[in-house]
Amino acid sequence: MSAEQWHDQRLVRVRELLGQQTAVQGILISDLNDIRWLTSFTGSSGWLLITTADMWLFTDGRYTEQATAQINAVGVPAQVIECRTQHSVFEALAHRLSGCSHIWFQGAHVTFDVFQALTTSLPVDLVPASPALGAIRRIKDAGEIFLMSQACSIADRALAEVLPMFLSEPSEKNVRDQLDYLMRQLGADGPSYDTIVATGPINAARPHHSPTDTRIEEGHTLIIDVGALVNGYHSDMTRSYVIGEMNDEQVHAYEAVREAQAAGAALAGPGVATRDVDAACRTVLHKAGLAEMFNHGTGHGVGLLIHEDPYLNSSSAAILQPGDVVTIEPGVYRGGFGGLRVEDLIVVTEFSNRTLNTSPKEPTCLPSPLTN
Secondary structure, three states: OOHHHHHHHHHHHHHHHHHOOOOOOEEEEOOHHHHHHHHOOOOOOOEEEEEOOOEEEEEOOOOHHHHHHHHHHOOOOOEEEEOOOHHHHHHHHHHHOOOOOEEEEOHHHOOHHHHHHHHHHOOOEEEEOOHHHHHHOOOOOHHHHHHHHHHHHHHHHHHHHHHHHHHHOOEHHHHHHHHHHHHHHOOOOEEOOOOEEEEHHHHOOOOOOOOOOOEOOOOOEEEEEEOEEEOOEEOOEEEEEEOOOOOHHHHHHHHHHHHHHHHHHHHOOOOOEHHHHHHHHHHHHHHOOOHHHOOOOOEEEOOOOOOEEEEEOOOOOOEOOOOOEEEEOOEEEEOOOEEEEOEEEEEEOOOOEEEOOOOOOOOOOOOOOOOO
């Protein structure tokens, strides 16, 4: 299926939702990620108005040409309206809303000041959008899954190329910089997020450590959390290593983390509660005596955002559905020991799930660095 057909289907899904409403005649979208999903427009300023029959994208003069080219490239039936001030945006909206009485707006993406300005400028009542509107983008179509698969492949290849660096005791920053460079060389737009390289008894005990000049030395645990960005879509993967021979504590912890990750992945599927996936991972770590060392949620959705619905944690009420793309990433961390985490990105299928990344999960036990 072509990009044009994917965008057509997305618009159909939104309009079907709108058609189910008797008192709402349109949707005013201010979330730039939703705008990109529906139109492919990637600018930093825009409003999208959708009615049952028409569609308008309002942006400023910096993006008029870009917006026109991007929506034409995917055949989106939207008219681009150039508005150089916020007041002119509201005037243009008011003109196109004549005859409407109620429209949805995205309360989470409109400041209070802007909401007040909208209510005084538009000839309609603003109604908070149904949660179902936000849920539509959660379920990924095949076009989105293809882009995330490409992103996963790029991160896999970059990580494989970086592993031999461990022999020369590089710094965390050295490894981070090489990963980011390689992902771009392999076709990514950049990293999905700030690449995490964390080593040693202190840094690796911090799940979201920022790389430093700390050297990767023999005996240390090492966490690498890396993802690539492709056409707006993210990947997310973590692999953990021990440099040199693993001691008994490291072997026990790594085997428990890997088993916990496998248990979560085995359970994840359509109709399964995300909190149950979280519980499956924690049960394994509890039996291993490591439950207190797992100090974050098991996972999260991934797409145009690196963290989005659904979330996999003990307080989540979400149920997995076909088309969900989520991480499963249990880990253990303790100051003085370091940390270990294993993370895969999976897509929920009709009957089970499929893993999108392919990097091996065996810890790399490289020999001591060569000396003269």
